[in-house]
Amino acid sequence: MRVSRDQAEKNRQTVINVASQLFREHGFDGIGLKDLMEAAGLTQGAFYKQFASKGDLATQASERALEVASHRWLAAAEANPKDPLGAVIAFYLSVGHCEERGDGCPVVALGSDAARQGADVKASFEAGIRKYLEILGPWVGESDGEEFTDKAMTTLSTMVGALVLSRAVNNKRLSKRFLQAAAKDVLARSSATGKQHGPIQ
Amino acid sequence: MRVSRDQAEKNRQTVINVASQLFREHGFDGIGLKDLMEAAGLTQGAFYKQFASKGDLATQASERALEVASHRWLAAAEANPKDPLGAVIAFYLSVGHCEERGDGCPVVALGSDAARQGADVKASFEAGIRKYLEILGPWVGESDGEEFTDKAMTTLSTMVGALVLSRAVNNKRLSKRFLQAAAKDVLARSSATGKQHGPIQ
């Protein structure tokens, strides 16, 4: 029954990855340890050798989800260095992102939940949000001496809000309009600072 | 034990009001029927004479929360008819709103949760969101023939996103900067269309 330390560590990583997806789909309170562990190919009993509590996993899964999310931003930017903001907006403010909760932005999928969690989970979110702002900063305007520019903060707010709203309504047309209006707005306001963007799709 | 029909209806309304607050504080999955009913001064057994299911209550509580929220927007506007947008921004993008989940905007407190719920709960949210857009529309720009203007949609997105982000981080300064940056941004962009606003507080 016992596996090697190497395999045990791989199993732990699998649990974190699976949880980062399933928490986004069902919320921290919407899925139990039994289902999480089974989705990772283990049984519930193995959980507490790997994690101190469900909250501990929530913290680590949030951290993982936000790391993967910001890496995706950087990958999109590298693939389109002439218009990194346009590249990120193209997938972030898309219908595909709106419909795919489990693999999408954790701030959108779990933002309301995170507000109710303890300092540990919020620390994971804060680190990820700071990373978003760092990445976004140079794309949307000049630095003003502050750690983050107001423009980076309002741009991120508009992006997150548009996704939250697009997912909270039934009407597909209304949902899409939130995304398109935000995309147009974010790109237009960034262009006003002299940046270049491709056509809005 | 039985109460009058009038009292029974009052009890039902109390349950809806209490639930609209407690769901915002704990999430739909974060509080049980026992605690909800006790907070309304009743016992769990009385629940199913008043509601078909917990989901039914979630739908009605969401509807109630959003109605109260949009009425608060209208009340603020009436109290400050020269600068209705400024009046709404003053409380919506405030630290007080950030810290008060139970009585604040339901889209912020339950937006991530609503995305996981069925069509009934989403219908409650959609109706409330449409009301927000209707109210916001005339304050932020001219109608363009569409049901809602892009500007109303991006303004609401920025407001909702700023609150979600401000609640998801531990650092109070960062939290407040999201609110202030969004307030400045929304008011400045509205002024650009020729509207008048008071000083940003």
Added chain:
DNA sequence: ATTATCTATAGATCTATAGATAATGC
């Protein structure tokens, strides 16, 4: 007679722990 609320409970599920098992690591 009807019925709003109560107490009590069924049956499922939740987090967490205990002890057994079998493979690893020394």
Added chain:
DNA sequence: ATTATCTATAGATCTATAGATAATGC
């Protein structure tokens, strides 16, 4: 000998239902 995972279970909680109670409404 150690330990990662397993099966099993404790004890609490969840949604929903059943039947008792006592006041309303006819």
